Amino acid sequence: MPTDSGTNASRQGGWTADRMAAQEGRTFVVTGATSGLGLVTARELAAHGGRVLLAVRDAARGEAVASTLRRTYPGADVEVRRVDLLDVDSIRRAAAEIGEEESVDVLVNNAGISMVEHSVTAQGAERHLAANHLGHFALTALLEPVLRRSPAPRVVSVTSYLHEKGELDLDDVAWSRKYTPLAAYSASKLANAVFGAELARRERSSPSPITSVLAHPGYSNTPMQSKGDGLMGIAMRVSGRLFAQSPEMGALPQLFAATEPGLAGGSYVGPDGRGGRSGHPVTVRLSAVARDPELGRRLWERSQQLTGVRWGDA
Template sequence: MTTGSRTNASKPGGGGWTADRMADQKGRTFVVTGATSGLGLVTARELAAHGGRVLLAVRDAARGEQVASSLRGAYPGAEVEVRQVDLLDPKSIRRAAQRIGEEESVDVLVNNAGISMVEHSVTAQGAERHLAANHLGHFALTALLEPALRRSPAPRVVTVTSYMHEKGELDLDDVAWSQKYTPLAAYSASKLANAVFGVELARRERSSSPPITSVLAHPGYSNTPMQSKGTGITGVAMRIAGKLFAQTPEMGALPQLYAATEPGLTAGSYIGPDGRGGRSGYPTLGQVSAAAQDPELGRRLWDRSQQLTGIRWHPTEA
């Protein structure tokens, strides 16, 4: 499930890959979660600009409609629609999946939405909120959209994680984080769950026909609205550092745009910035952490996710 050593993922001709190198996406349908700001907004904008039909899967439908209207104004003829979904609400996820599932097919699902640095709280499912929103909501949405993805000739799921997944630890016996909670640790654990999920989905899809190609992406250190979410001294430090050192959302979105549109990517590929430490730069093939590749952890997370969401989902296991 790894790509080996870091390899430049740019197209022939030199230089790093940018969105203007993206092929025409006309005729393809994309679902992008969290598409009203930050990385999701940039991703939706570029996909629409290149002819893709984009479904904005967002919690705030009114804000989504504003974004859709803006994109249609900027790119005449762009097909941009809103599908309301709250990734913390199982009923909302089912409603959204049912509506999206009425589409002829979904070619690419970009699991982009996320929260960070929130105070401790537990959902009705019994899961801490970072894990619930960042992983469980996307696990459920992906599972419920499987039929629509299967109708595509080349379905793909892009799961957005973070380099912080390398520091994450998953305690599947205490998904509520009832002890020793810190926002950063919980966020990192949820990003590890994203990485484990992406790798495990790729593993389980090896013998499916057509296989859903599961690809992982991370934005490096990018100045997005997440940088303003922290509280207290930590929040102030995050906002200052984001302005001073982080790359733009336009650069941060490139890995997931590459992961969503580049032909021929191998299942389990991990795309991130090519700069030092993977913090900034242009898309390149990287390597997820050893924990993310652990098949036993993948199996356990899959089973626990089914239990917590109440969704039995069994893609073919390798």
């Protein structure tokens, strides 16, 4: 994965969370913040003084994480907001609650599921696509007003290097034909990347633009690796333990994407190691398919149809 001409932190020895600027006075929303990359992201943002809203499906687990963070970092400003990304009504309730904030500076769309057996939501979408993309699409649209109240709002879409192998069939979002967990997961990660790029394009003409930045964690050993179904899930668990980098390293690209000053809309951050699988965060070039404006337009329209949420609804 070639390095872009943008910010290349490895030239200064490799960016780590220790190099993150203080985040006092900034509010972050992190989805999926009870484990894995989301937990590390929330922890580092809180440790650096940011106000962190843990947007999580399991409120009890969220409160446990918040309590731990407050004990570990006295004075940490951490709160829980419950949201089920498979339930549009839950997303609307969470967005209304978060919308009472003075502003939200950064939304980190991190939550996701991986390698599950085939199932379809009430809206007719396959579950990977629904949880990983459609829920975040709706949440981002509904948080638009509170984001625009920030002087420099940013949305981070967390994708995967596997998006380059994904194929989006917007006429068969239920995956009613041949289904494999890996193909469906890769397609959902392509949707994340296409959405991030399309949001960046649309915001370039906005008088108060939201900076849309993309990030991927490389190959990281997270709890999501242990939740896959069937033989693929077993293979992922074994491979993750043997070959993947730690969640602390895997979270660095999205932390960089969320906090590094000067990143342009459409920037894509990933590890600097061989094949983008591990290493320190740098800006890299997004795949051509993810940058396709026609695919971006079609995904945007289809996402609005499936969620019932249109940009500007809130």
